Amino acid sequence: MYKGKSIVKVINLVKIYKRGKIEVPALRGINLEIPTGKIIGIAGPSGSGKTTMLNIIGGLDTPTKGKVYVDDIDITTLNEKELSEYRLKKVGYIFQFYNLIPVLTALENVEVPMILSKIPKEERKRRAMELLKMVGLEDRVNHKPDEMSGGEQQRVAIARALANDPSIILADEPTGNIDTDTTIKIMNLIVNLNKHMNKTFIIATHDPIVMEKCEKVHKIRDGRILEET
């Protein structure tokens, strides 16, 4: 499929939710490879299963069947504790609603993953400052989330996602809650980070502006990959 190395390999991924006695299939056998260092889009309407897939790749959810290899490790075999370690070290997450911790400043929010991975205070602060500078928020470091615009909050979230230098960054509708101008700015930032830091981005979206910036977009519908564009 791709030339070069794949960082994520999804094999026959099935996820069935149980609502009482009714089984609701969210993923019906997904096969997917994500190459290292690219921006890959996952597109599809809501309910298509893109968030579920992202959650499984991100170690937040477990599949009913199938395998997910990230950096050649089958993450479906990891236990709860190993999964949190995986989320901490290997994955950066960007959410639609930014999901910053409201009591913490921009700087502290970026520090959280590094606190969790026990990086010494000095280094942590320095790196958080660096990352905030990278996303263009050096003058917002001491602002709390409710003192920032949506675009600014999302940039803090991006900085946070990069904090522990993860292998993959998962973004679930990262521009779903912000206007077009800001969307373009955010996407330019992501493209920049991808180029300069060689980070792999997997972005679930149905925003054409976002898809345009992706090197490849996988369309997903009713839990299946439709086609590749």
Add this chain to the structure above:
Amino acid sequence: MEIWKMAFRNISRRKLRTTLTVLGIVVGVSLMLALFSLVSGMDVRVTQMVRALGGADITIYNATFPGRGGQPFGGFGTIMRGTLPIELLQQINQIPGVYIASPQLSFMGYLGSSRITIYGIDPSTYDEVTGGLNIIEGRGLKQEDKNKIVLGKTIVEASNITIGSKVKIGISATEQEDFEVVGVFETGVMFQENAGYITLEDAQRLTGYMGQISQILVKCEDPYIVSEVANTISNLIPGVRITTPTAMITQATQLLNTLTMFFATIGLVALLAGSFGVMNTMFMAISERTREIGILKAIGARNREILKMFLAEAIIIGALGGGIGIIIGAIITYILPMFIPGFIGIAPFIGGTTARGIRQIRTTQTFTPTLTPINIALCFSLGVLVGLLAGLYPAWRASKMKPVEALRHV
């Protein structure tokens, strides 16, 4: 360290709720501290009282004397109140329930030029009735002693008097006789130690009250019949004033015990209620912040870290409650005696009580609950512990949340 900072900010998010939760613990902790102080005060107290009140079950005075009445335990007249004929002793001894009676003639006398209280006692019966003096040096009085005196520690320490010293004793600074110091006693209460004990015969000779006594100290056969015996005495012998020191102690102790139980019950109930408050607050916080828990888990927080975060909040609430609680508890400890007027004085004075009598006792015997560092530390820890225990289950629930479900929460 970061966990505490974050916990602190989180509990500051809902200031009113946090304050109310903290107050729940404050009530419990302060009552517990007041209780502990009360109990520590009590031990010291009962021993002191027994000494202070002479240890007799019943003390009989002459109530008709118009002089300085109402000073049942040693006032400041030359003779404390009127006298009673020694023959009365026989009569008292025959009353059913009386184990033994001991005569005493006490008066405000002089040691050289300084005023001290002098008690003329009957050594053969005194010890049996009162339990005896606490002799710390030398010996107690003997029946055959003549011109021998046992002095209080305060007096001995303030002068260069030692065992074997000759001192001048009398009813005035001029009419004095030589006495030999044979012993030193201690009560631990300063004013009580400003006294000397001599034999009844010596006292009668010094004062000129031959065949007279000022008090009769009575020991009953059974501590539970004290009031009954006291009633019999006052019915049988008109014109006497009767106090029942040990009954007063019993009553005071009972009151203290009741108070202790009262505080213990309220304190424990309050702490329990406080812990429910903490639990409730923690559950509310967790339900409000479910999404945050999801975020933290998504970015790699382990269960243990989520547990620690919420536990830290509960502990801070507990510590705040403990801190404020000990301050309020200390205040209660200090103002409590004021709200229990005449803690000791409320015990009945059979045969007539004057307001002055009560005051007299109270001023000499103030009830002091004792605030000890150990109790303070204990009560503070109690607050923290309540917070910790009450926070344990909610925090555990938070830590076990599934990240995807928590994230879905709005």
